[in-house]
């Protein structure tokens with residue numbers, strides 16, 4: 388293995404062909420089996436290790452390898468950061484094919500464990516047992532229920548988790564308390580094939596403010612079962628600030644179209660970034676690594692170079708957090724976001740922080756941001772854009788080129804699509820700063836903030 392490519396895969400070159408291999412690190416010597424096989428490239432996975440790379444360290448989690456969660460634990464954190472930084476540069480070179488300044492050194496996380504403020508566990512009748520641990524004589528072991536995370540590639544099986552290091556306690560205690568109560572009182576876990584069972588999921592959110600919100604998702608509405616389950620949970624974990632439940636009779640796990648019911652507390656919690664407060668409900672979007680979100684937003688604010696007189700557009704604004712973070716230094720913030728509930732949250736968050744100069748609009752960015760919209764709200768001095776992994780549609784990039792905001796700050800969670808978009812923006816914009824940020828230690832995900840200035 389020679390190097391890391393994108394998406395956490397390593398690359399090897401064999402007779403001029405590039406092979407992308409999962410679950411290995413540069414320096415490993417392995418036999419592989421080919422998956423997808425094209426003329427110039429192929430995908431593969433390891434079947435036998437001959438020598439392990441000196442770069443490897445012992446993963447700290449017992450579930451490493453089985454659980455798909457933290458796939459880079461075998462790399463020391465500095466190495467993870469090194470490869471993430473490299474990936475951003477390579478995407479700009481290979482996909483962007485544009486001039487760019489040297490990248491600023493990646494902002495790593497101080498805390499590489501317990502960094503998530505949100506986790507969701509699944510309760511499932513079928514436990515995932517990896518092939519090499521599967522005991523034929525004891526095959527029924529796999530039929531015992533499991534509480535943990537979906538196994539990669541298996542929609543109907545779950546990896547049993549004893550301790551997860553992604554979120555601080557009482558996250559594990561909450562999951563275990565529910566599973567224990569279910570076992571003791573014969574409450575069935577969910578079966579993804581039969582679509583039967585009571586206990587489905589639990590979402591745990593823990594804020595820096597110390598507040599804890601738990602939403603227990605059950606398969607059907609039965610107060611005689613829900614009430615004792617939730618009462619027992621509160622008894623074992625009295626630090627829960629607010630407890631909700633949601634009845635999900637659908638075949639999929641998503642709760643965005645369901646109505647959570649408050650069982651105890653206020654039904655929401657409050658997170659704090661710098662001196663700003665954000666109300667988080669059971670369905671609200673919020674960056675999952677609070678401390679690194681603070682980093683990301685302060686870099687964005689710095690790159691926006693505000694003096695107090697600017698009209699700032701915050702595209703893909705979610706619950707308005709970036710705009711709110713910037714609001715004191717701008718004349719006006721205009722946030723645009725697809726999901727109406729997120730816009731509701733954004734407006735509430737602006738009120739909560741007594742911010743009077745921010746307005747939020749719900750709808751598709753390319754529909755909302757037309758000439759009339761810019762004419763009504765004013766020519767942008769700064770455009771902040773933070774699109775999902777797919778990046779920006781070409782139409783929006785064209786609009787940005789047309790409207791000619793002097794400064795654009797592009798926050799991205801996918802260096803490949805960001806490089807593509809930056810290459811289009813190159814027509815009128817020069818990249819002046821690039822700052823990768825690590826929001827997700829032990830995963831291959833990487834965030835990058837780019838500052839662009841209009842060519843004179």
Ligand code: SAH
Pocket residue numbers: 672673674703704705706707708709723724725726729750751752753773774775
């Ligand atoms: N800036 C926010 C959220 C970024 S995530 C934050 O830091 O918290 C990207 C956001 O883009 C999501 O909230 C998603 O709902 C929104 N989105 C996705 N497609 C969109 C579109 N076509 N138009 C507007 N918003 C969109």
